[in-house]
Amino acid sequence: MPLEQYVLGVDSGGSGVRFGLAGATSGTPVTSPVVSTSPVRTGPGGIDAGHLLEQLLPAAAELTGRVGGGAPVAVCVGAAGMATLGVGLRARLPRALADALGVRRLALATDAVTAYAGALGPRAGAVVAAGTGLIALGTDLRAWRRADGWGHLLGDCGGGAWIGRAGLEAALRAHDGRPGGSPALLERLEAVFGPAAGLPGLLYPRSDRPAVLASFAPEVAACAPADPVADGILREAARHIAQTALAACPPPDGTEALVALTGGLLKLGEPLLGPLRAEVSRQVPHARLVPAAGDPLAGALSIAAALASDTLAFPDDAHMLHVSGCQAR
Amino acid sequence: MPLEQYVLGVDSGGSGVRFGLAGATSGTPVTSPVVSTSPVRTGPGGIDAGHLLEQLLPAAAELTGRVGGGAPVAVCVGAAGMATLGVGLRARLPRALADALGVRRLALATDAVTAYAGALGPRAGAVVAAGTGLIALGTDLRAWRRADGWGHLLGDCGGGAWIGRAGLEAALRAHDGRPGGSPALLERLEAVFGPAAGLPGLLYPRSDRPAVLASFAPEVAACAPADPVADGILREAARHIAQTALAACPPPDGTEALVALTGGLLKLGEPLLGPLRAEVSRQVPHARLVPAAGDPLAGALSIAAALASDTLAFPDDAHMLHVSGCQAR
Known part of the structure; x- marks a missing residue:
């Protein structure tokens, strides 16, 4: 039986960042989120990719360490301002996550998209x-x-x-x-x-x-x-x-x-x-x-799980939801 | 026949200050206004009385010089923010104008009061x-x-x-x-x-x-x-x-x-x-x-003329329209 695989979800907002880990097939959380109260900085180049990575990599290590799993096979980062301030993330994150974690599938979403995915799932x-x-x-x-x-x-x-x-x-x-x-x-x-x-x-x-x-x-x-x-x-x-x-x-x-x-x-x-x-x-x-089924972090996890199983139903969009295959150096 | 007496009107706003001179009996301007494009500064103590005086005294000298008159017998200063930021003016201006010009009657009004006086005159x-x-x-x-x-x-x-x-x-x-x-x-x-x-x-x-x-x-x-x-x-x-x-x-x-x-x-x-x-x-x-009869500077001049002849019909009010007799040191 193969080892269980995991996906990482990130919900970055004005009051901090939450990181969650879910089963790659189910998209269901396997442990409680890691919560940072340090909002990712925004600079002249938009959302600061380096500041996000400084928080993401230790959080991913802690979450996978808790469940004894390997690095996540897919990641979805939902962030406030991604549509207008996400240039730096789109440029740096795919390579950085491939290098550090071997992640090959990454989705960068605006927080409204992860909110949508969490609330309604892949439905119109x-x-x-x-x-x-x-x-x-x-x-x-x-x-x-x-x-x-x-x-x-x-x-x-x-x-x-x-x-x-x-x-x-x-x-x-x-x-x-x-x-x-x-x-x-x-x-x-x-x-x-x-x-x-x-x-x-x-x-x-x-x-x-x-x-x-x-x-x-x-x-x-x-x-x-x-x-x-x-x-x-x-x-x-x-x-x-x-x-x-x-x-x-x-x-x-x-x-x-x-x-x-x-x-x-x-x-x-x-x-x-x-x-x-x-x-x-x-x-x-x-x-x-209808009531929202889940929150934006749950939405990020469900998008990451859909990426891992190649079943993402949401439309790709340069600003709203950008999916990239990641290649290591 | 006694010499003609004059009154000074001041309209201090966000884009500068205007100074006018009128006959003390008629309230009618006797020369064109002196215009400063340097708005009176506002500091921690409210409207800066010193900065206003730096502009007022030379303007008064120029205006009275043009008509060969003596110092004005009454002054009305209308200023934006007088109601909330006029503490310093109310404290310093009566004595300063008495000392410098011998002015004995002074009205400090918020710009809405001078606008009212200019537009409608002393009517309800x-x-x-x-x-x-x-x-x-x-x-x-x-x-x-x-x-x-x-x-x-x-x-x-x-x-x-x-x-x-x-x-x-x-x-x-x-x-x-x-x-x-x-x-x-x-x-x-x-x-x-x-x-x-x-x-x-x-x-x-x-x-x-x-x-x-x-x-x-x-x-x-x-x-x-x-x-x-x-x-x-x-x-x-x-x-x-x-x-x-x-x-x-x-x-x-x-x-x-x-x-x-x-x-x-x-x-x-x-x-x-x-x-x-x-x-x-x-x-x-x-x-x-009705159309406004005149502008706030005309209103300040009419209030100053009413002060000079002791016929001010507008209600005195600590914040809106403050009338003081001025005493020199």
């Missing part, structure tokens, strides 16, 4: 990743379609910063006596940030303004059951999220598409999810809203 | 100052009422950055295939900023993001006559502007209030001003929309 549909921002990625398994993800000033409609910003605007409308104001949200604004007059001075000097705005989204959700203005904000957010899912989802072709929502926005609970279910069934009637 | 109503941002100031001549002016993330609803941001969002909706998109605005976005995919990289690293957003507002106005999405954005802006004017305007009391719009947003022309006239007459029926 759309995944909406919603935290501070909001982006949807869809596929008919022939090409990828992206919608929104333009950031807090240009879009990310219905995401955490969008909801929090709308809630703060409604609070300040109440403060000024303008229509559309919510005294309940004004009370929450003052409880969280202090007197309304001081809020601009707290917010605008910050470099993490979208996160500050998004921090108010749970207050909007908490007010929604008793406050029609807050409830209206979440209903409009749900309308935007469904619009974005619709734009990314493959058009009706007689088969059922799946739509999943992933990310921290789920924590807002029923005040958002109730309207969202209604909007998705109204706007995207050919799709079914 | 509201003035909406709309450029990149948007703020309304109103008075019944007993107290000031402020509305909006919360900046591009919290409000400034209907202002230049608001309109430009909404136009860019509509353009990107068209790019993604989301509802509410405008192909005409997408065409303008690409003509101005290049490919849509590059816009986040152009916008987010800038420190003058509101100005970048506002730079797209004229494109929205240019598209509005032929594009229903752009037209809808301007109609919604007009609705917001009228709401803000209503919140600042004194409530109906049987007399007619005046509402004026000032600032660069006027340049958008009929696509905005048509809907705005309709919204003001619908939402603020007790007010009449």
